[in-house]
Amino acid sequence: MTRMRNKMLGMLTVMVAAALPLSATAAEEMTFASWGGAYQDGIRAAWMKPFTQETGIQITEDTNPVxxxxxxxxxxxxxxxxxVTAGGASLMQGAQSGLFEKITPAMVDESDVLPAxxxxxxxPSEIFSTVIGYSTKAFPNGGPKTFADFWDVKKFPGKRTLPDKPDTVLEAALLADGVAPADIYKTLDTKAGMDRALNKIREIKPYVAMWWSSGAQPVQALGSGEVVMALGWNGRFQAGIDSGLPIAMSWSQSVAQVGYFMIVKGAPDxxxxxKFLNYIIRxxxxxxxxxxxxxxxxxxxxIPLIDKSLQGRLPSTPDRLANAVFMNINWWAAHSLAAGEAYNTAMQ
Incomplete structure (x- = not known):
């Protein structure tokens, strides 16, 4: 009798397990790594938590996916x-080294994503832009609008700050020197064109108080009055504005970049x-x-789904993109090392 009862209990256990949904028998999970701070906080609130609620897939977080x-x-x-997340240059470096899975249309439907x-x-996860941020105390009647204005120290006097890496700065320098947006990378492809960009940077160097390495630094420098204008990321400047700092941005010209989410080669989940990548681009x-x-x-x-009060903060509205140069990540993947060395020399 005991043997028969145990057999029946065993069969009942199997039947119950088979009837339970997958999430109840073996919870699905994945691990996501990004760069921390407000950026990762935003991803968590906007995408990760709702994704888990919708699918039951638990997400473990990490940071610093260099x-x-x-x-x-x-x-x-x-x-x-x-x-993992990265900008376009790191995406291309990783792809060339075989570190990321190829994303096919069968895997992820990107039909709604901007082709560029x-x-x-x-x-693609989001679009952000390098723009001019300036002090409204230094320029209460309106500050620099174009990259040529950023370089015009007579019309707009005062100290500046630039990134300590060349991506977007070379583009801004050539735009300031009169190169047409469509010709930026054609120009940079030549030695004369690269020299032209670097010479433009040397021209502004006496007025650069700081070469920033962290996106928060130009915001802090503007807020403290250490500089009167900066090249930096629109999201960082907006955060400073929201916190009450005397900062404004110009959208007359910008260098747009795309953030990306990649699947690591050999990802266990x-x-x-x-599923997560398909979710974030809805x-x-x-x-x-x-x-x-x-x-x-x-x-x-x-865009139409975003509150109009927020649309004015964003770099990817049609009118903003009309004045933007998209950073060419293929060019940067091929030239980042040489461009970085040349830029470091120009800084010194």
Missing amino acids: IARIKAMVDTHQVQWDV ARNDYGV KAQAI PEVQARFSKYVAYGPVTPKS
């Missing part, structure tokens, strides 16, 4: 991250990662991010 760490994981076959933002090895989901960070959606269908 290429060297990703490469070490892939090379040793000890991949701990599923989805698409890439075979990453799903690839299926869940694919237009209604894309629209949520602008509530937390002043970066724009990569799906034009998202």
Whole structure:
């Protein structure tokens, strides 16, 4: 009798387990790594938490997904991250090193994504821009509008701050020197063109008080009065404005960049990662991010879904993109090392 009862209990256990949903028997999960701060806070609030609520897939977070760490994981076959984030230059470096899974149309439907933002090895997540931020105390009647104005120290006197890396600065320098937006990378492809950009940077160097390495630094320098204008990221400047600092931005010219989410080669939870990437590019989901960070959606269908009071903060509205140069990530992947060395020499 006891043997029969145990057999019946065993069969009942199997039947109950089979009837339970997958989430109740083996919880799905994935690991996401980004750069912390307000950016990752925004991703968590706008995308990760709602994704978990909708799918039941739990997300563990990490930070600092630099290429060297990703490469070490892939090379040793000890991949701990599923989805990581980066700008276009890092995306291309990682892709060329075989660190990211190729994203096919069968995996992720990107039909609503801006064609200029698409890439075979990453799903576009947001658009942000390098713009001019300036002190409204130094320029109460309106500050510099164009990159040529940024370089005009007679019309707009005072100290500036520039990034300590060349991406977007070379583009701004050539725009300031009169190169047409469509000719920026054609110009940089020549030695004469690169020299032209570097000489323009040397021209402004006596007025550069600081070469910033962290996105918060130009905002702090503007707020303290250490500088009167800066090249920096629109989201950082907007955060300073929101906190009450005497800062304004110019949108007459900008260098737009795309953020990307990538699947690490050999990701242990690839299926869940694919579900997450499909989720974040749904237009209604894309629209949520602008509530937390002043970066724009990569799906034009998202713009009408965003409150009009927030649309004026975003870099990817049609009128803003009309005045923007998209950073060419293929060019930067091929030239980043040489451009970085040349820029460091110009800074010194």
